[in-house]
Amino acid sequence: MLNYSDELDQTFHALADPSRRAMLERLSQGPASVSDLAAPLAMTMAAVLQHLKVLESGGLVRSAKSGRVRVCTVDAEAFDGVQRWLDERRRAWEQRLDRLEAYLAQTSESDGKGEAR
Amino acid sequence: MTAENGTFTIARTLAAPIERVWQAFADKQAKQAWFAGPPGWTRYAHDFDFRVGGEEFSSVGEEGGPRHIFRAHFYDIVDTERIVYAYEMYRDDVRMSVSLALIELEAEGDQTTFRITENGIYFGDDPDWGGAGREEGTGLLADALVASVLDGDR
Numbered sequence: 720m721l722n723y724s725d726e727l728d729q730t731f732h733a734l735a736d737p738s739r740r741a742m743l744e745r746l747s748q749g750p751a752s753v754s755d756l757a758a759p760l761a762m763t764m765a766a767v768l769q770h771l772k773v774l775e776s777g778g779l780v781r782s783a784k785s786g787r788v789r790v791c792t793v794d795a796e797a798f799d800g801v802q803r804w805l806d807e808r809r810r811a812w813e814q815r816l817d818r819l820e821a822y823l824a825q826t827s828e829s830d831g832k833g834e835a836r
Numbered sequence: 837m838t839a840e841n842g843t844f845t846i847a848r849t850l851a852a853p854i855e856r857v858w859q860a861f862a863d864k865q866a867k868q869a870w871f872a873g874p875p876g877w878t879r880y881a882h883d884f885d886f887r888v889g890g891e892e893f894s895s896v897g898e899e900g901g902p903r904h905i906f907r908a909h910f911y912d913i914v915d916t917e918r919i920v921y922a923y924e925m926y927r928d929d930v931r932m933s934v935s936l937a938l939i940e941l942e943a944e945g946d947q948t949t950f951r952i953t954e955n956g957i958y959f960g961d962d963p964d965w966g967g968a969g970r971e972e973g974t975g976l977l978a979d980a981l982v983a984s985v986l987d988g989d990r
Binding site: 801802805808809812813814815816818819820821822823824826827 | 842844851856869954
């Protein structure tokens with residue numbers, strides 16, 4: 720299972736390309752077939768499909784075959800309030816734990832008594 | 837206001853024996869060294885009554901910004917083992933969420949495994965997140981995502 724940082728990396732990677740952002744903006748207006756997404760882009764279909772895969776791995780887009788047509792939609796969960804809140808709570812803990820680790824390391828050095836109590 | 841429920845869990849191995857890790861949770865001074873807002877934030881208040889039936893109150897924030905308030909009630913405390921508490925978060929007077937949390941510690945030789953499991957109800961419409969829920973057709977979804985990730989830490 721991906722940890723949180725990997726998921727975030729994948730999302731940022733997905734956003735870090737102008738063609739993918741263009742595809743995302745098109746999808747924000749409503750679902751589209753892969754052909755619709757490809758039309759304004761000056762690249763091969765293979766390249767479009769590769770970009771789509773990156774967007775899906777980034778959790779931003781979902782796609783499903785409908786007959787012979789692949790239909791793409793924006794993944795609302797990526798922008799969903801509760802998901803962002805959860806991410807924030809998780810992030811807050813990761814930061815606290817980083818500081819806790821630093822504190823434990825610091826106090827270990829200055830404490831000559833070792834761990835005996 | 838909407839209300840939605842969510843859960844997360846985090847586990848981490850800490851390079852310290854369990855008694856010292858526990859102290860960092862049980863002792864007010866030790867806790868303040870790490871249980872804080874991001875660097876630069878002011879701590880306005882911290883009350884800490886660490887016992888079953890006791891409460892914790894923390895208020896932090898940026899200069900000129902809203903108060904981020906944390907209020908917890910301790911339901912179960914087992915020395916060097918676990919803490920069960922419920923907490924609310926407020927931004928100034930507005931309650932943002934209510935949650936239930938379980939912290940567990942386990943000794944692994946010289947090290948300690950820390951785990952937190954939280955389940956909470958989030959009341960939604962955080963103004964810092966641009967009020968966006970599922971807004972579509974704006975072409976700004978990517979901007980909203982980036983903004984929420986780069987949002988100040990709480």
